[in-house]
Amino acid sequence: MALKLIWHGHGTWSLHTADHKILIDPFLTSNPAADISADQAQADTILLTHGHGDHVGANADGTFDIVEIAKRTGAHVICIYETANWLSAKGVKHVTGMNLGGTVKLPFGSAKMTLALHSNGLPDGTYGGMPAGFVVEADGRKVYFAGDTAVFQDMQMIGEAGLDVAVLPIGDLFTMGPADSIAALRLLQPKAVVPGHYNTWPPIEQDVDAWAESVRNESNATPNVLKPGESLSIA
Numbered sequence: 001m002a003l004k005l006i007w008h009g010h011g012t013w014s015l016h017t018a019d020h021k022i023l024i025d026p027f028l029t030s031n032p033a034a035d036i037s038a039d040q041a042q043a044d045t046i047l048l049t050h051g052h053g054d055h056v057g058a059n060a061d062g063t064f065d066i067v068e069i070a071k072r073t074g075a076h077v078i079c080i081y082e083t084a085n086w087l088s089a090k091g092v093k094h095v096t097g098m099n100l101g102g103t104v105k106l107p108f109g110s111a112k113m114t115l116a117l118h119s120n121g122l123p124d125g126t127y128g129g130m131p132a133g134f135v136v137e138a139d140g141r142k143v144y145f146a147g148d149t150a151v152f153q154d155m156q157m158i159g160e161a162g163l164d165v166a167v168l169p170i171g172d173l174f175t176m177g178p179a180d181s182i183a184a185l186r187l188l189q190p191k192a193v194v195p196g197h198y199n200t201w202p203p204i205e206q207d208v209d210a211w212a213e214s215v216r217n218e219s220n221a222t223p224n225v226l227k228p229g230e231s232l233s234i235a
């Protein structure tokens, strides 16, 4: 079975292998673009790029989607060390804290934690450590989840791993915008790109068709625009 990458709106993704379900940055209950509820989310591994409310799934009632999903599924949560401590204190049992440059072996392959140029204060003001991205290796394929980040020159080194797919934010304001995502693609040189972190709310609205045209004209990557609930098959 090919790898399947599913967009759940905003920065929330699933990556499914034949045997494993990986969930990235579960923000569902309070995500106006989400295609599923937190109750429906499936995961044996959860990768968390950073602890902002729109990535841990902070809700007005004080709950966090990532905590609820991890408790229900028993999923193994992977994130940066300080954020891992915060999740452990909230009762998440199976958490691995790591740091930038590290790789964790997982049942489906591995995840390497990469630099992200962003911030990472936790919703209650706790210091969350550095924000991050991940290069996930599964079924012999490499998928880069940039997380929330600006473009940075060292993306060239991340790209040297040989990326099948790059998942990039294009919403601007809180992350890189469409123009900088083209610069990122020139550094990363992935075979394909999937955009995220846009059109969730008015401040990050983007013309994704115009973006896809720019990707075709100005980079070597194939753009794959998904709607929430749609998936890309990575052969």
Ligand code: NI
Pocket: 050, 052, 118, 119, 148, 174
């Ligand atoms: Ni953020």
Ligand code: MN
Pocket: 011, 052, 054, 055, 148, 174, 197
């Ligand atoms: Mn975000």
